[in-house]
Amino acid sequence: MNIDSIKNGIVIDHITAGNGMKLYQLLNLDELDCSVAIIKNVGSSKTTKKDIIKIDADISVDMDILGYVDPGVTINIIKDGKVFDKKKIDLPETLTNVIFCKNPRCITSTENEIEHIFKLSDKEARIYRCVYCETKADQ
Amino acid sequence: MNIDSIKNGIVIDHITAGNGMKLYQLLNLDELDCSVAIIKNVGSSKTTKKDIIKIDADISVDMDILGYVDPGVTINIIKDGKVFDKKKIDLPETLTNVIFCKNPRCITSTENEIEHIFKLSDKEARIYRCVYCETKADQ
Secondary structure, three states, X not given: OOEOOOOOEEEEEEEEOOOHHHHHHHOOXXXXXXXXXXXXXXXOOOOOEEEEEEEOOOOOOOHHXXXXXXXXXXXXXXXXXXXXXXXXXXXXXXXXXXXXXXOOOOHHHHOOOOOOEEEEEEOOOOEEEEOXXXXXXXX | OOEOOOOOEEEEEEEEOOXXXXXXXXXXXXXXXXXXXXXXXXXXXXXXXXXXXXXXXXXXXXXXXXXXXOOOOEEEEEEOOEEEEEEEOOOOOEEEOOOOOOXXXXXXXXOOOOOOEXXXXXXXXXXXXXOOOOOEOOO
């Protein structure tokens, strides 16, 4: 099952099957007024199954969330019906307000104004640590 | 944005914009292994915007849930790439285990084995009442 190409927008391809709905919610795509499609369990040559999200508007999506949840996705920027730019993404070095520190003694637990910032401390093991208290993020 | 026709499956069309995700969850489509697409805010001639769900497998969907949540939807049954059957649905006369009685004195609150059954008591006002205690369902 494919979707006709969109005129101007973004296609998030090669989403690990099952992650499409998670990304839809984390990226707040439910709040968009434009046409959005999520297709799950699409047959793919690269992996057995994949999910795809197509957004029919020239908006920016949070690459940090995408990279954190599913670093293997491909982003296609569509302009005038053609692929204008293709991006592979990677695990982001820094996550700002994407995940939240659960250590009750961390300064972010008492000071509401402070941003929750995590740094990638081990790329292989995909471990992020809070920049204030070094607490490891849940995976 | 359209989706290429599916070979064998179901297309739920003319979903009121915004109801697509609700139906996806109520119909437990997240549990399906087959390819499923939800497209929201599609331009439609009938209404301004609509949602569409396409299921690429010959499964049965709960017509009572569809009729209760969005009686204006159209069901297209696809076989061998062609529309084999087209169904309009209506408000169901009876709802079994779709909505649940909230009256703490209702027999369904104390007896767990009993099915929650509601009957349509006023079609114009879309009012359903519990068959045991007559309590009106929330809308």
